[in-house]
Amino acid sequence: MRGAAMSLTAASSGFVVLLLTVPVIQGQRDWRVFYSRTHICASKGSTVEIHCSYRYPSITNGYYTKVEETFWFTKSINDAPLDLRTDSDYRGRVEYNCRTWIICTLTIRDLRESDSAEYKFRFTTNQGGKYTGEPGVTLSVTDLQVLVERSSTQTELKCHSSCKAADRPSYVWYKNGLKMKEETFSLRVSANDDNSYSCALKGHEDHRSPPVYAPKLLTVSVSPSGEIVEGSSVTLTCSSDANPAANYTWYKENDRKLPSQQPQLFFFSSIQPSESGEYYCTAENEMGRRTSAHVFIDVKYAPKLLSVSVSPSGEIVEGSSVNLTCSSDANPAANYTWYKENEDSPKASGQIFTITDLRPEHSGNYYCEAQNTRGRRNSTLNLTVVAGKSVLMINIIRLTLVVLMLIPLVVLSLWTRKKKTLSLNSEPNEAVKMMEVDSCPGYENSTTAAQTQEPEEQEDLV
Ligand SMILES: *[C@@H]1O[C@H](CO)[C@@H](O)[C@H](O)[C@H]1NC(C)=O
Ligand SMILES: *[C@@H]1O[C@H](CO)[C@@H](O)[C@H](O)[C@H]1NC(C)=O
Ligand SMILES: *[C@@H]1O[C@H](CO)[C@@H](O)[C@H](O)[C@H]1NC(C)=O
Numbered sequence: 001m002r003g004a005a006m007s008l009t010a011a012s013s014g015f016v017v018l019l020l021t022v023p024v025i026q027g028q029r030d031w032r033v034f035y036s037r038t039h040i041c042a043s044k045g046s047t048v049e050i051h052c053s054y055r056y057p058s059i060t061n062g063y064y065t066k067v068e069e070t071f072w073f074t075k076s077i078n079d080a081p082l083d084l085r086t087d088s089d090y091r092g093r094v095e096y097n098c099r100t101w102i103i104c105t106l107t108i109r110d111l112r113e114s115d116s117a118e119y120k121f122r123f124t125t126n127q128g129g130k131y132t133g134e135p136g137v138t139l140s141v142t143d144l145q146v147l148v149e150r151s152s153t154q155t156e157l158k159c160h161s162s163c164k165a166a167d168r169p170s171y172v173w174y175k176n177g178l179k180m181k182e183e184t185f186s187l188r189v190s191a192n193d194d195n196s197y198s199c200a201l202k203g204h205e206d207h208r209s210p211p212v213y214a215p216k217l218l219t220v221s222v223s224p225s226g227e228i229v230e231g232s233s234v235t236l237t238c239s240s241d242a243n244p245a246a247n248y249t250w251y252k253e254n255d256r257k258l259p260s261q262q263p264q265l266f267f268f269s270s271i272q273p274s275e276s277g278e279y280y281c282t283a284e285n286e287m288g289r290r291t292s293a294h295v296f297i298d299v300k301y302a303p304k305l306l307s308v309s310v311s312p313s314g315e316i317v318e319g320s321s322v323n324l325t326c327s328s329d330a331n332p333a334a335n336y337t338w339y340k341e342n343e344d345s346p347k348a349s350g351q352i353f354t355i356t357d358l359r360p361e362h363s364g365n366y367y368c369e370a371q372n373t374r375g376r377r378n379s380t381l382n383l384t385v386v387a388g389k390s391v392l393m394i395n396i397i398r399l400t401l402v403v404l405m406l407i408p409l410v411v412l413s414l415w416t417r418k419k420k421t422l423s424l425n426s427e428p429n430e431a432v433k434m435m436e437v438d439s440c441p442g443y444e445n446s447t448t449a450a451q452t453q454e455p456e457e458q459e460d461l462v
């Protein structure tokens with residue numbers, strides 16, 4: 001009995017004490033807001049929930065207390081806390097939910113870095129009591145990023161966030177999109193690892209960092225895409241997918257490094273035939289290095305360095321044969337056509353023009369025309385055919401024979417002439433004599449003597 005009475009007394013006295021102490025405790029122990037966590041680290045774009053519970057004296061000044069308003073805030077305007085629901089920065093992104101009278105949740109969706117702040121819960125009662133739970137909950141909204149630190153032997157990945165150590169975040173790692181068992185802040189991988197890695201904050205797995213990986217899908221493109229012509233401007237572009245961003249290096253053929261111009265581009269303002277060749281690029285970031293396929297740059301140009309030659313060299317003798325050869329430097333290879341000056345139709349096509357059994361009429365200017373898709377060019381050559389030695393001999397023999405055949409003819413003609421002269425001597429000379437006797441008798445003998453002497457002298461000459 002005694003024991004029972006004692007306990008009853010204790011209980012009733014305790015109740016009395018509680019009633020009596022209410023005014024004293026008010027504003028101190030009986031007014032409280034409890035937050036489940038004081039620091040929260042959340043990733044950008046994710047949704048965060050902040051929970052709290054609160055308590056207040058059930059009776060104030062002899063009346064039952066009733067909570068009239070609950071809300072969350074981060075800033076105050078003229079000392080009046082601004083309800084997040086009326087804050088334009090949070091429009092449409094916040095939700096309050098008080099499941100029982102004293103347990104409330106604030107939900108913020110689509111987190112922004114500007115949402116990083118201290119969130120406080122406040123409630124007011126019908127008795128005019130107002131209470132703010134301080135300090136509030138510090139929310140850090142962070143952009144997650146995997147930082148890569150490469151040493152000669154390995155690569156260390158760190159899940160970087162702006163959350164402070166006090167936020168005590170836990171991490172989750174993903175390899176090629178698949179969750180790994182590691183939950184540490186950093187991760188070691190081998191150098192030149194082919195995989196991609198990302199991290200997330202535990203509890204915010206939907207909001208991962210962008211993945212980091214070595215350059216992939218390395219391509220080289222050439223602009224313009226069609227035929228590349230000497231003197232034109234050409235741009236080679238190296239592109240790859242890499243994170244962190246890759247740096248690029250250009251090479252020509254035997255690993256000859258080309259001076260870097262713009263990071264991803266190699267530019268020829270006026271491309272030259274000597275710049276034809278194979279090009280490739282490499283892309284490198286902290287995760288590794290990759291080499292592109294080789295592209296062949298083939299610079300086209302019209303024939304140049306056109307030259308014509310005659311073989312054999314030296315005197316071109318009638319009756320012999322010659323090769324006229326034309327050559328040039330051209331890309332694509334040129335075709336050749338031979339013309340003779342003042343003749344419209346081509347004499348031949350091909351690099352070598354052979355003329356056999358040369359005649360003097362083959363002499364003259366020849367020109368060779370080299371042509372490819374880029375243009376044409378010509379070059380002239382002079383050919384002089386001289387009479388050959390054998391021809392000269394034949395002509396000498398011919399001449400000799402003619403002379404030898406002429407001698408009897410000459411002799412015969414002279415002999416005939418002599419006979420004629422002798423027969424003619426009696427009559428005309430007599431007539432002359434008679435005339436001369438008439439006009440000039442003194443000269444008669446001398447004239448006759450001269451006339452009769454003439455044939456004898458001509459015969460001697462022959
Ligand atoms: C390219 O990046 C790699 C790794 O980040 C670095 O080691 C290298 O020096 C860089 N090269 C150039 C030319 O910037
Ligand atoms: C001309 O060229 C042909 C082959 O193209 C060769 O057989 C010939 O010997 C050459 N003739 C001369 C005179 O060079
Ligand atoms: C030479 O090449 C040009 C251009 O490629 C072409 O138009 C022409 O028909 C060719 N001529 C001969 C004789 O092959």
Ligand SMILES: *[C@@H]1O[C@H](CO)[C@@H](O)[C@H](O)[C@H]1NC(C)=O
Pocket residue numbers: 367377378379
């Ligand atoms: C040869 O080329 C020159 C220019 O290189 C040009 O002026 C000339 O007309 C050409 N001659 C012929 C016959 O094509």
